[in-house]
Amino acid sequence: xxxxxxxxxxxxxxxxxxxxxxxxxxxxxxxxxxxxxxxxxxxxxxxxxxxxxxxxxxxxxxxxxxxxxxxxxxxxxxxxxxxxxxxxxxxxxxxxxxxxxxxxxxxxxxxxxxxxxxxxxxxxxxxxxxxxxxxxxxxxxxxxxxxxxxxxxxxxxxxxxxxxxxxxxxxxxxxxxxxxxxxxxxxxxxxxxxxxxxxxxxxxxxxxxxxxxxxxxxxxxxxxxxxxxxxxxxxxxxxxxxxxxxxxxxxxxxxxxxxxxxxxxxxxxxxxxxxxxxxxxxxxxxxxxxxxxxxxxxxxxxxxxxxxxxxxxxxxxxxxxxxxxxxxxxxxxxxxxxxxxxxxxxxxxxxxxxxxxxxxxxxxxxxxxxxxxxxxxxxxxxxxxxxxxxxxxxxxxxxxxxxxxxxxxxxxxxx
Amino acid sequence: xxxxxxxxxxxxxxxxxxxxxxxxxxxxxxxxxxxxxxxxxxxxxxxxxxxxxxxxxxxxxxxxxxxxxxxxxxxxxxxxxxxxxxxxxxxxxxxxxxxxxxxxxxxxxxxxxxxxxxxxxxxxxxxxxxxxxxxxxxxxxxxxxxxxxxxxxxxxxxxxxxxxxxxxxxxxxxxxxxxxxxxxxxxxxxxxxxxxxxxxxxxxxxxxxxxxxxxxxxxxxxxx
Ligand SMILES: Nc1ncnc2c1ncn2[C@@H]1O[C@H](COP(=O)(O)OP(=O)(O)O)[C@@H](O)[C@H]1O
Ligand SMILES: [Mg+2]
Numbered sequence: 001x002x003x004x005x006x007x008x009x010x011x012x013x014x015x016x017x018x019x020x021x022x023x024x025x026x027x028x029x030x031x032x033x034x035x036x037x038x039x040x041x042x043x044x045x046x047x048x049x050x051x052x053x054x055x056x057x058x059x060x061x062x063x064x065x066x067x068x069x070x071x072x073x074x075x076x077x078x079x080x081x082x083x084x085x086x087x088x089x090x091x092x093x094x095x096x097x098x099x100x101x102x103x104x105x106x107x108x109x110x111x112x113x114x115x116x117x118x119x120x121x122x123x124x125x126x127x128x129x130x131x132x133x134x135x136x137x138x139x140x141x142x143x144x145x146x147x148x149x150x151x152x153x154x155x156x157x158x159x160x161x162x163x164x165x166x167x168x169x170x171x172x173x174x175x176x177x178x179x180x181x182x183x184x185x186x187x188x189x190x191x192x193x194x195x196x197x198x199x200x201x202x203x204x205x206x207x208x209x210x211x212x213x214x215x216x217x218x219x220x221x222x223x224x225x226x227x228x229x230x231x232x233x234x235x236x237x238x239x240x241x242x243x244x245x246x247x248x249x250x251x252x253x254x255x256x257x258x259x260x261x262x263x264x265x266x267x268x269x270x271x272x273x274x275x276x277x278x279x280x281x282x283x284x285x286x287x288x289x290x291x292x293x294x295x296x297x298x299x300x301x302x303x304x305x306x307x308x309x310x311x312x313x314x315x316x317x318x319x320x321x322x323x324x325x326x327x328x329x330x331x332x333x334x335x336x337x338x339x340x341x342x343x344x345x346x347x348x349x350x351x352x353x354x355x356x357x358x359x360x361x362x363x364x365x366x367x368x369x370x371x372x373x374x375x376x377x378x379x380x381x382x383x384x385x386x387x388x389x390x391x392x393x394x395x396x397x398x399x400x401x402x403x404x405x406x407x408x409x410x411x412x413x414x415x
Numbered sequence: 416x417x418x419x420x421x422x423x424x425x426x427x428x429x430x431x432x433x434x435x436x437x438x439x440x441x442x443x444x445x446x447x448x449x450x451x452x453x454x455x456x457x458x459x460x461x462x463x464x465x466x467x468x469x470x471x472x473x474x475x476x477x478x479x480x481x482x483x484x485x486x487x488x489x490x491x492x493x494x495x496x497x498x499x500x501x502x503x504x505x506x507x508x509x510x511x512x513x514x515x516x517x518x519x520x521x522x523x524x525x526x527x528x529x530x531x532x533x534x535x536x537x538x539x540x541x542x543x544x545x546x547x548x549x550x551x552x553x554x555x556x557x558x559x560x561x562x563x564x565x566x567x568x569x570x571x572x573x574x575x576x577x578x579x580x581x582x583x584x585x586x587x588x589x590x591x592x593x594x595x596x597x598x599x600x601x602x603x604x605x606x607x608x609x610x611x612x613x614x615x616x617x618x619x620x621x622x623x624x625x626x627x628x629x630x631x632x633x634x635x636x637x638x639x
Binding site (some may be wrong): 003006007010011013014310311313314315316317318319320321322324407408411412 | 463467470472473492493496497499500501505507509511513514515516520524525527528529573574577585
């Protein structure tokens with residue numbers, strides 16, 4: 001092996017420029033792979049952690065996955081007679097016996113539970129109307145189960161909701177839209193037609209624009225009054241110590257109570273699916289770069305084999321086996337791939353450093369001021385491994401050709 | 416008389432094809448230890464082809480080759496390759512030195528492949544061989560820094576690296592002037608007399624051929 005390595009190195013060092021060019025090809029492939037995948041990973045991780053931090057992990061809703069069965073279907077299941085135009089039984093909206101459910105959820109370890117009435121309202125201020133989702137909350141539980149307390153940028157936190165007659169805490173984006181400031185009083189109107197004067201007692205900033213621009217918090221009681229739905233809770237938001245168990249938990253809750261329980265993965269299914277597509281596109285792009293790099297390696301090794309037929313012949317006649325010859329040229333491909341990968345690691349690392357320093361000022365979804373980068377050892381080992389492997393594969397054909405050369409044919413011709 | 420070190424019987428080599436070409440046509444040949452045999456003949460008479468068959472580089476269409484009494488025709492490719500490594504040394508008209516490697520590395524190449532000696536022992540032996548061939552001080556040089564005669568002597572040193580019993584040379588002095596040619600043949604003579612090696616060499620040079628123990632003349636693939 002050492003001997004073959006020596007010969008392979010000798011061949012490569014004898015044509016430094018060509019070797020360097022093919023190595024650069026591999027390095028580019030690996031370097032850009034690392035930079036691109038750490039960009040992707042960075043924004044993806046950031047996105048997921050924002051979702052996991054800011055959203056409930058499971059939301060129990062006063063909805064059902066299937067439309068409720070009507071009395072006629074219950075009495076005559078799969079009946080031969082189909083009735084049309086049956087007036088469906090009016091369901092009373094809201095989760096039944098919510099506090100029992102909250103209590104039994106709170107008995108489970110690792111769960112924090114926030115019962116909520118979520119209502120659609122209009123907020124008006126100096127002639128502007130904005131449609132807003134109002135969360136009626138239980139302060140103590142909300143503190144446990146959500147992030148909102150930390151996101152309140154004004155003094156006083158959630159407690160101020162209790163100290164004021166009709167307090168409301170809204171997102172900064174929403175405040176800007178309405179043109180209101182802290183301590184201003186605005187008018188809240190619900191779909192049920194109830195109108196309340198509410199005083200802004202706090203502003204929050206989560207960084208998620210849809211939340212900052214569209215959400216308000218009030219006490220559960222006030223929200224129930226406003227929505228004219230006394231004692232109703234329609235969402236139970238659950239935070240878990242281990243967010244990865246959310247899907248399983250949602251499934252169990254749904255089976256137990258029949259209400260629709262949505263995990264954060266399900267809520268963001270579209271986005272998570274988009275990540276998969278985005279990653280696939282990236283890997284295809286990256287493979288294309290590496291395939292191009294492989295052509296370079298194929299080229300070098302083929303050239304060496306062509307130029308080295310005499311050396312191959314003498315090595316074979318002095319007692320080297322075909323496998324030795326093949327080994328020499330495979331090693332050449334592997335070495336170019338390996339050194340190229342190492343160079344590529346350096347390139348990828350520097351690219352990440354440079355990208356990490358870039359700052360810009362665009363208002364994106366998550367208001368980031370620079371690239372979010374997250375390199376993992378997986379990016380490095382994977383890109384390096386794929387490069388070394390494809391380099392060796394690229395050398396395979398010329399190496400096989402070299403090992404099949406018959407020494408007599410060459411010596412006869414050369415003599 | 417000692418038993419032949421190498422022996423060929425009814426050796427025939429036909430290149431298959433639309434018009435088959437007969438390279439070697441029923442040759443009987445043998446050579447003993449301490450014997451230097453010259454193969455002569457016109458160009459195209461089959462001298463090289465015979466040498467390749469004797470050196471196990473090519474396979475005969477018919478007939479047999481035995482080395483040290485061992486029949487080699489039925490050996491596998493790998494076994495014949497190993498025999499070449501251990502017992503046979505080749506010198507061709509062209510030196511076939513590897514241009515990227517130093518003189519010493521070139522000489523040590525077969526020893527490294529055989530891997531019977533330690534690296535230090537290999538280098539010592541390489542230096543010793545070079546010294547014997549008058550190439551002391553050339554160890555670190557590259558082949559391109561040497562003259563034609565010097566390169567050919569390095570090729571001889573390399574052929575002797577693993578201490579083969581038989582040295583096969585195909586017009587080893589074909590590219591050399593008369594002074595260098597005689598130097599190479601003097602080396603051959605010494606190897607035969609002092610170490611009892613068997614040397615089979617193809618040559619066009621009548622004088623050099625006469626200096627051998629025996630001449631085998633070929634025409635049309637046959638021994639005359
Ligand atoms: N691959 C080949 N195809 C066709 N003819 C060949 C081939 N190799 C050798 N020959 C012919 O075989 C004959 C013997 O060749 P060779 O053994 O090289 O002779 P010598 O070494 O005596 O000059 C020559 O006539 C040569 O032209
Ligand atoms: Mg010839």
